[in-house]
Amino acid sequence: MQINLNRNTLMIGxxxxxxxxxxxxxxxxxxxxxxxxxxxxVALIAAAAYFGYRLFTRxxxxxxPRDEVISFVFQLMGYYSTKCGSSDESLRYxxxxxxxxxxxxxxxxxxxxxxxxxYGKDLTESLVKQMIxxxxxxxxxxxxxxxxxxxxxxxxxxxPVITEQQQLYFSQLGTLLGYTEDQIQYKxxxxxxxxxxxxxQNSRCYRNGFDFNEFFSRxxxxxxxxxxxxxxxxxxxxxxxxxxxxxxSAYRILGIDENTSDADAKxxxxxxxxxxxxxxAAAREDPGGLADCQAAPRTLERSLPALTSD
Numbered sequence: 592m593q594i595n596l597n598r599n600t601l602m603i604g605x606x607x608x609x610x611x612x613x614x615x616x617x618x619x620x621x622x623x624x625x626x627x628x629x630x631x632x633v634a635l636i637a638a639a640a641y642f643g644y645r646l647f648t649r650x651x652x653x654x655x656p657r658d659e660v661i662s663f664v665f666q667l668m669g670y671y672s673t674k675c676g677s678s679d680e681s682l683r684y685x686x687x688x689x690x691x692x693x694x695x696x697x698x699x700x701x702x703x704x705x706x707x708x709x710y711g712k713d714l715t716e717s718l719v720k721q722m723i724x725x726x727x728x729x730x731x732x733x734x735x736x737x738x739x740x741x742x743x744x745x746x747x748x749x750x751p752v753i754t755e756q757q758q759l760y761f762s763q764l765g766t767l768l769g770y771t772e773d774q775i776q777y778k779x780x781x782x783x784x785x786x787x788x789x790x791x792q793n794s795r796c797y798r799n800g801f802d803f804n805e806f807f808s809r810x811x812x813x814x815x816x817x818x819x820x821x822x823x824x825x826x827x828x829x830x831x832x833x834x835x836x837x838x839x840s841a842y843r844i845l846g847i848d849e850n851t852s853d854a855d856a857k858x859x860x861x862x863x864x865x866x867x868x869x870x871x872a873a874a875r876e877d878p879g880g881l882a883d884c885q886a887a888p889r890t891l892e893r894s895l896p897a898l899t900s901d
Contacts, residue, residue, distance in 0.1 A: 653729045654738055656694050658703070663726045664690070664742065665704045669711025670719050671743050674760045675750050682749035690742050723767045736768050740778075748786045753797040789843055 654660055668690070672683060687708065691701055714722075723730075730736045743764055747757050758779070765775035782788075788797040842849055845859040 647734075652732065652735050652738075654694070654735050656696050656700060659726075660694070660729060661696070661700055661704050662707050663722065663729060664694075664739065665707040666711035666714065666722065667719065667739075668743055668746060669708040670714045671760060671764065672708070672746050673712050674757060675746050683746060686745055686749055693738075720767060730768060740765065740768055740770070744778075744782070748782055748788075748799075751799055752794075753783075753788060755796065787848070791843075 654664070665687075668687070675683070687704075691704060696704060730739045744761055747753060747761060750757075761779060762772075762775050765778065766772075770778070783797060786799055788799045790796075791798050842851075845856060845863065847856060847859050851859075
């Protein structure tokens with residue numbers, strides 16, 4: 592059956608549809624208007640806060656691209672750079688580049704900053720303390736103090752290992768800048784979480800990665816000397832430890848944290864198994880590391896029974 596719609600019928604249908612749409616808009620218009628007002632208000636507040644912060648940090652703080660600021664900041668960073676390790680200079684110089692960008696230094700000022708940084712490496716502890724006291728006006732404001740502290744202490748976290756001596760220098764700088772002991776400990780823990788460091792019981796230091804070669808060489812040395820007989824300890828991680836310590840050891844080996852999903856944990860396990868497979872070592876023509884590669888599957892299986900049950 593074919594239905595013929597004339598002009599009047601179409602006009603009536605369109606009118607009914609327009610009426611329905613109008614009623615819907617009329618009913619929900621107050622809610623839509625309220626949502627739009629909230630979104631616009633939040634956007635304006637966020638924009639005002641952002642530009643206000645940028646203007647404040649650029650024009651109302653004392654850490655500006657001036658000669659005295661460049662001299663003080665980069666000499667201080669040069670001194671504390673000597674208190675870090677020297678395993679990865681590239682990360683340290685990349686951090687210095689970030690500080691240069693944040694201060695908006697020009698080319699000539701960058702050259703001066705480099706000279707002051709190198710000069711600061713030869714300063715003594717007493718001269719550094721005196722320099723911090725003499726330049727108190729530059730960091731007395733809380734925002735300036737936080738920026739200066741962050742610039743300097745991030746040098747320590749360019750290293751894969753944070754030793755007890757470096758922790759002492761971290762606390763020393765915080766004390767010189769007027770932070771309390773509780774504030775220093777809070778900041779230190781905050782940096783550890785930010786850069787994913789964990790505490791290594793064996794070396795008594797903080798690491799942001801696990802050295803598998805060191806782990807497996809220690810494991811085989813203990814097995815060779817008989818310390819691992821009868822299901823004893825291997826690599827410093829014993830089979831008699833409680834469940835929490837065993838899980839913590841497994842997380843460190845895989846390089847993941849306790850909030851990682853089971854699927855991601857299994858992926859990390861399989862990735863390490865593939866990396867340390869003996870056939871892969873033979874293909875790389877690395878006979879010296881073949882024993883370590885042979886140790887990896889057994890070590891991971893003993894540390895991660897829940898992940899290897901499948």
